[in-house]
Every structure is written in C-alpha cells, then in structure tokens.
Amino acid sequence: xxxxxxxxxxxxxxLAAGIRLAYFDxxxxxxxxxxxxxxxxxxxxxxxRNHDVGLHAVTNYAKPGTKTGPLSKLLRQLRxxxxxxxxxxxNGSSIxxxxxxxxxxxxxxxxxxxxxxxxxxxxxxFARLHQFLINFDELDLQQNAQSARETLNQYLGDAMLxxxxxxxxxxxxxxxxxxxxxNQFVVMYKSxxxxxxxxxxxxxxxxxxxxxxxxxxxxxxLRLRAGVKRILTDGNRAVGVELDDGTQLTADRILSSAGAVxxxxxxxxxxSTKEEASFEPIAGDxxxxxxxxxxxTTPAELGHNETIIFFNNSEKFSYRKPDEPCDLQSGxxxxxxxxxxxxxxxxxxxxxxxxxxxxxxxxxxEEEYIEAKADWVQKIRETAIQHLPDYRSHIIDxxxxxxxxxxxxxxxxxxxxxxxxxxSLDGSTNWDNLLLCxxxxxxxxxxxxxxxxxxxxxxxCLMN
Amino acid sequence: MAPAEIRQxxxxxxxxxxxxxxxxxxxxSVPFREQMELDSMDFLDIVMELRKAYRVQIxxxxxxxxxxxxxxxxxxxxxxxxx
Numbered sequence: 001x002x003x004x005x006x007x008x009x010x011x012x013x014x015l016a017a018g019i020r021l022a023y024f025d026x027x028x029x030x031x032x033x034x035x036x037x038x039x040x041x042x043x044x045x046x047x048x049r050n051h052d053v054g055l056h057a058v059t060n061y062a063k064p065g066t067k068t069g070p071l072s073k074l075l076r077q078l079r080x081x082x083x084x085x086x087x088x089x090x091n092g093s094s095i096x097x098x099x100x101x102x103x104x105x106x107x108x109x110x111x112x113x114x115x116x117x118x119x120x121x122x123x124x125x126f127a128r129l130h131q132f133l134i135n136f137d138e139l140d141l142q143q144n145a146q147s148a149r150e151t152l153n154q155y156l157g158d159a160m161l162x163x164x165x166x167x168x169x170x171x172x173x174x175x176x177x178x179x180x181x182x183n184q185f186v187v188m189y190k191s192x193x194x195x196x197x198x199x200x201x202x203x204x205x206x207x208x209x210x211x212x213x214x215x216x217x218x219x220x221x222l223r224l225r226a227g228v229k230r231i232l233t234d235g236n237r238a239v240g241v242e243l244d245d246g247t248q249l250t251a252d253r254i255l256s257s258a259g260a261v262x263x264x265x266x267x268x269x270x271x272s273t274k275e276e277a278s279f280e281p282i283a284g285d286x287x288x289x290x291x292x293x294x295x296x297t298t299p300a301e302l303g304h305n306e307t308i309i310f311f312n313n314s315e316k317f318s319y320r321k322p323d324e325p326c327d328l329q330s331g332x333x334x335x336x337x338x339x340x341x342x343x344x345x346x347x348x349x350x351x352x353x354x355x356x357x358x359x360x361x362x363x364x365x366e367e368e369y370i371e372a373k374a375d376w377v378q379k380i381r382e383t384a385i386q387h388l389p390d391y392r393s394h395i396i397d398x399x400x401x402x403x404x405x406x407x408x409x410x411x412x413x414x415x416x417x418x419x420x421x422x423x424s425l426d427g428s429t430n431w432d433n434l435l436l437c438x439x440x441x442x443x444x445x446x447x448x449x450x451x452x453x454x455x456x457x458x459x460x461c462l463m464n
Numbered sequence: 465m466a467p468a469e470i471r472q473x474x475x476x477x478x479x480x481x482x483x484x485x486x487x488x489x490x491x492x493s494v495p496f497r498e499q500m501e502l503d504s505m506d507f508l509d510i511v512m513e514l515r516k517a518y519r520v521q522i523x524x525x526x527x528x529x530x531x532x533x534x535x536x537x538x539x540x541x542x543x544x545x546x547x
Contacts, residue, residue, distance in 0.1 A: 024512050065484055067501035076481055077505055458508055463524070 002250045003027045005461050006241060008228050009257035011039025012446060013438035015211040016453030017255055019078050021461055022220035029249070030220065031241065033227030033411065037212055039257065040410055040417060040439070041204050041446060046399055049347070051292055053401070053409075054417070055204040056308060056334040056351065057197035058087055059172065059188075060447040061106050069195060070447050077454045084210040087198030088339040090307035095164045096387055097312050102164055106196030119161045129155035138186035141425045141455075148185035149178070163317035168192055168310040170319045171332050171353070173444035175284040175418035177320035183425070187444055197307060199339045207446065228258070228266055231434065236271040238434035255427075255456055257438035259412055260420045263429065271430055279424055281440065284416040285321045287403045289356040291377050294397040295348030299335040302389040309333040311387050319355065326376050327355035328383045350391060352384040358403035358414040373400055418444070427456045435460045465544040470537050477513040481506050492533035514540075518547050 005021050007014045010032035021028040036042060042053045062071040064082040075082060092105040100118055104111035112130075116123045132155065137143075152162045166180070169188035174180045180188070200206045216222065227244040231254060240250035256263040260281030299305070312330040319330075332353040337345050364372055377400050381392065403415025412419065423442030427435040435456055443452040465473070475487055478500070485500050496502050510530055511522045520543055522530075529539035 024516055067482075067484065072501075073503070073505060077509070079480065081483075454505070458505060462512060463508065 001029075003029050004252050005255060005457075006031060006249060006251040006253075007255045007257070007437075008241070008263070009039055009438065010034075010037040010212075010222060010224070011257055011438060012041055012207070012211065012449035013441075013453035013456075014039070014255070014257040015208075015215050016074070016078060016450040017437055017457040017461070018215045018220045018222075018453075019211065019218060020454055020457035022215055022218035023079065024462060025219075026461070028220050030215070030222045031226045031228055031243070031249075032222070032224050033244070034409060035224055037222070037224070038204070038208050040406070040412075041208065041449070042409065043203065043205050043208065047397060049294060049397065050203070050205070051399060052203040052205075055199070055446065056172075056332065056336075056353075057090060057199050057339075058085070058207075058447065059191035059195065059197060059445040061087055061089060061196040061198040070191065070451055071195075074447060074450045074454060078211070078214060078450070080210055080214055085207055086200055088201060088341045090197035090199070091305050091338045091340065093168075093197065093308040093310070094306055095167050095310045097160060097164055097167075097317070098315065100160065100164070104193060104196075106198075108194045111193055115161065119158055122156055122158050122161055125156050126161070133186050133189050136182070136186045138183045138190070140183070141459075143183060143425070145181045145183075145422065148180040148182045151182050151185075159316075163312070165189075166319070167312055167317055167330070168308075171310055173418055173448075174319065175286055175416065175423075175439070176421040177286060178318065181423065181442070184423070184442060184444060187448060191445055191447065197339075199336065201341050201343075201345070203336065204446075211450075231263070231266040231431075233268055233271070233431060236432045238267070238431045241266075253433040253435065253461060255435050255437050255453075255461065256429075257436070257453070259416075259438075260422075260424060260429070260436055260440035261413055262411060263434070263436060267431060267434070279428065279430055280422075281420045281424070282422055283413045284418060284420050285358060285414050286319070286418060286421075287321075287356050287358050287406065287414060287416045288353050289326050289361070289376060289380060289400065289402050290351060290353045291380050291398060291400040293350045293352075293381070293391070293395045295350065295391055295394040296396050297394050298337050298344065298348040299350060299388070299391070300337065301348075302391055302394070304335060304388045304391075305338055306388075307335060307338040309387050313383070313386070321359075322355050322357050325357050325360045325372065326380060328379055330355065331380065331383060333384050333388060348394070350384070350388075352380050354380045354383070356403050358407075358416070361402040361404045362407065362415065364404075369402075369404065373402060376400075427460060465547050467537050467541055470540050470544055471533060473514075473517070474510070474533060474536055474540075477510055480513065481509050490533060492537075495531045496533070497531070518544060520544065
C-alpha cells in the first residue's frame with residue numbers, strides 16, 4: 001500500500017494532522033500500536049468507572065465565539081465547533097509555597113493582584129516581564145532555544161516569585177529539569193495564566209472522539225494494533241514503514257508523534273549521504289507518578305473548591321528526577337469536580353501527581369512493583385492532604401500510574417510525559433521527509449498538541 | 465467562471481474557514497486581515513480550498529494577491545475563466 005502521508009501515533013497531534021490531510025483529500029493513514037486511540041491523552045475504564053490518562057484540565061480556555069487565540073485557531077483549522085469540546089471553566093487554582101499562596105483564575109487580573117500584594121517590591125519588575133512575555137513570538141519556529149530562567153532572573157529579583165511562576169508551567173509541560181526553553185515558558189504562561197483552564201464535562205473522551213470521528217468522516221484511515229517496527233529509508237529519505245506484523249507500507253512522507261529519540265531509533269543510524277546529524281535528540285527524564293482517588297462525596301462537600309493546587313513544601317522548588325522513587329516535596333492536586341459544569345459529575349475525584357524516578361520504577365520486578373506502587377500511593381496522598389481537607393475516609397476506589405505504565409502504553413523512553421528536553425520546533429529530523437509532531441515538536445498541552453499536528457501538516461505536507 | 469461567481473466561491477470558502485464571521489458587511493477593497501481575524505493558517509486554507517475544488521495551483525509567491533476580495537477576484541479571473 002502507498003500513502004501520501006503516514007502518521008505514526010493516534011494521539012491528539014497525529015489525529016489533528018490526519019484531519020488536515022484527509023480534509024484536503026490526501027491519502028493518509030494513522031498507525032497506532034495500542035488497541036485504542038489517545039496516546040498520552042487516552043482514557044480507560046476500570047471497575048466500572050471512566051478515567052482519563054493524562055487530562056487534568058485543558059489550557060488555552062476561550063469562551064464560545066472567541067475569534068483569536070490557539071483554541072479558536074485549532075477549531076477553525078479542524079472544521080470543528082466550539083460545542084464539540086464544550087469546555088467548562090475552572091473555579092480557580094493556586095500555587096502554594098511555604099508561607100505564600102498565589103491564586104489564579106481565567107481572569108489574569110487575579111494573579112496580577114496576588115503577585116502585587118504578596119511581592120510588592122516586584123510590582124514594576126513583574127509588569128515589565130509581563131509586557132515582554134506578551135510581545136514575545138512563541139510561535140516563531142526558527143528561533144534558537146534560550147533559558148527561561150535566565151530571562152526571569154533579568155526581570156525579577158525574588159527567587160521565590162520566580163519559582164512560583166515556574167511551578168505550574170513546568171509541571172504542565174517542561175521536559176527540562178529546573179528550567180524551560182523561553183518559548184515554551186511563554187506558551188505555557190499565556191495558555192495557563194492568561195487564557196486559563198477548562199474541562200469538558202466528560203473529560204478527554206469528547207475531544208478524542210471528535211477528532212477520530214472527523215478524521216474518519218473525511219476519509220482518513222486509522223489502523224490500531226499497527227505498531228511501527230522500523231522506518232524504511234533510501235539515501236536521505238524515509239520511504240515507508242514496516243509494521244510489527246511485517247507488513248510494509250510506503251509513503252511520500254512520514255509524520256511521527258512517537259517522540260524524537262523514539263523515532264530516531266526506528267531509523268538506521270544516520271542518513272548515509274549526510275556528513276553529520278543536524279539534530280541530536282536527547283531522551284528526557286522528567287516524569288511522574290499519579291494517583292486517582294474516587295470519593296463517596298465531592299471535594300466541595302469536604303470544603304475544597306479549588307480546581308488545581310500546585311504545591312511546593314521546601315525552600316527551593318526542585319523540578320527534576322528525584323533520588324527517591326517520588327518527590328514528596330511538591331506536586332499537583334487536581335479535582336475534576338471543581339469546574340463550572342451545568343450539572344455535577346457523578347462522583348468525587350482527587351488526582352495527585354508527583355515527580356518520579358523512572359530508573360527506580362522501571363527496574364522493579366512485578367511483585368516489587370505492585371508493592372511499591374501501593375506504598376507510594378499512601379505517601380503521595382499524605383503530602384497532598386497537607387493542602388486540602390483529609391479526604392481519606394471517603395475513598396472508595398484508587399488507581400495509580402507510574403513511569404512504567406506510561407512506557408507500556410505510549411512507548412515513550414523512560415516513561416516520559418513531556419519527551420525530549422531539546423525540541424525540534426520546525427519538526428525536522430535527520431531524514432528529509434520524516435517530520436515530528438506532538439510533544440517533541442514543542443507545542444505543549446492538549447491544545448498545543450493539536451496545533452502541533454496542524455502546523456506540521458500545513459508546513460510539511462500541504463504547502464508543497 | 466465570471467467575477468461575480470468567483471466572489472461567491474471566495475465567500476463560501478471564508479464561511480467555511482470562519483463560520484462565526486458576519487460576511488454581509490465585507491468591504492471588497494479592504495484587506496481581509498483588517499476586517500476578519502485571519503492569520504497565515506487561514507490564508508493557506510483559502511489556497512487549499514481552491515485547489516481542492518478547482519484543481520488550481522497558487523504558488524506561494526502569489527499569495528499576496530489574496531489580500532482583499534477585489535484583488536483576489538482580479539487574480540483568479542483569468543485562472544478560473546474556463547472552469
């Protein structure tokens with residue numbers, strides 16, 4: 001079989017790219033190794049309950065009818081309606097550090113006021129930083145990576161304020177330990193602090209299902225249980241793929257959402273005609289454990305109304321692979337109930353996320369793994385209840401995942417969520433017609449993932 | 465295709481790309497960009513929709529002809545005259 005474009009991975013970016021190409025009548029096929037769609041943002045059913053794999057909240061919230069911004073752009077590009085996602089706004093979230101809390105909502109003014117009152121000496125500095133960030137073109141795909149921390153240090157004097165700004169933005173997207181690329185910082189700053197959080201009533205399902213429905217309606221082909229064993233090459237060019245079952249498919253070009261290193265590993269070492277590799281992806285090592293507690297009541301009944309809490313209990317915020325199995329000094333507490341839905345969710349839920357050491361979680365035997373997982377569920381939960389009412393007597397079900405789970409279902413090296421620390425913004429690889437989309441292209445979050453697929457499809461698969 | 469038909473084709477494309485826009489008050493001599501929230505992704509869509517419907521190839525160096533409705537219709541009239 002020959003296709004104009006083959007797409008590796010049926011996650012948000014792969015399906016969004018597929019919709020663009022199918023809409024413009026390309027012969028396109030999305031290949032997915034797993035038995036279902038979704039990738040890092042999949043969903044599953046366990047003991048009669050629906051869960052999302054990754055979704056806490058959709059960033060880049062925009063009200064219906066908004067004409068600008070990333071969400072509006074992607075709805076237009078995919079020819080889908082705002083109502084297909086029907087995002088409900090958050091109640092409000094916070095960043096909690098020792099002795100200091102900053103609240104934020106979908107109205108940037110709240111965060112602005114909170115910063116001005118908690119850090120009065122930084123008022124003017126922050127205003128200048130904010131202006132700089134607004135003017136920054138984070139979508140320029142030709143820019144070189146620069147350190148966000150260095151930039152923030154130039155504008156702000158208070159180390160805690162810098163860490164507090166970094167905390168949610170890193171947790172929701174950084175593949176780099178203790179720093180971010182400046183363009184990624186700006187993407188996240190705008191999408192979280194300025195646009196804000198929303199969530200469909202039914203979580204990630206309506207988003208994934210809208211994408212796959214649209215893709216198929218337009219004539220796109222989706223093959224599940226179709227893992228790519230290797231990418232076939234000829235000279236500088238990728239010419240096709242061989243699937244796990246030995247089937248060979250050829251294509252004019254291949255768009256891979258498998259990750260930069262993961263994609264490179266599917267290819268021969270380096271194009272024989274190129275002197276040296278132009279892009280050397282690095283495997284990331286920032287990843288997480290997460291617990292999902294189902295409650296017999298709602299968080300609001302227990303007095304907890306906040307949507308997401310980003311907390312850090314130590315003097316300095318550390319965002320890196322911990323020495324311990326999980327980092328109990330910091331984390332994310334998300335309550336999917338605490339969005340402004342028309343009707344409440346059926347059951348209460350608290351999700352807690354902590355940085356994890358992938359070497360530890362990937363090295364355990366099956367028995368050790370089950371024991372350690374249960375043990376760390378308790379520990380992670382204990383750190384969380386320092387920041388919200390003790391809900392432990394209300395738990396009726398718990399699930400959790402580790403880097404091992406992420407690796408198993410997504411194939412990402414080290415079970416990494418945010419991929420390689422160095423991104424390929426223009427999507428290029430060492431092979432002429434093999435392009436990246438998704439997390440290693442560098443747009444972040446749910447909306448970012450879809451925009452990544454759209455942008456790479458436009459730039460590399462439609463314009464020629 | 466006559467200029468009036470071409471104008472309608474473009475209007476139909478704009479409706480697809482930006483379903484929420486009110487196109488009834490569109491001024492044909494003013495750039496689309498100034499009247500609607502269109503970005504480079506949307507301009508690519510105009511080109512792609514034309515290609516999809518009429519098999520016309522518009523090279524990237526000609527994209528600047530698509531600034532206003534008037535300039536677009538003028539540019540497309542010879543290209544679409546036999547369609």
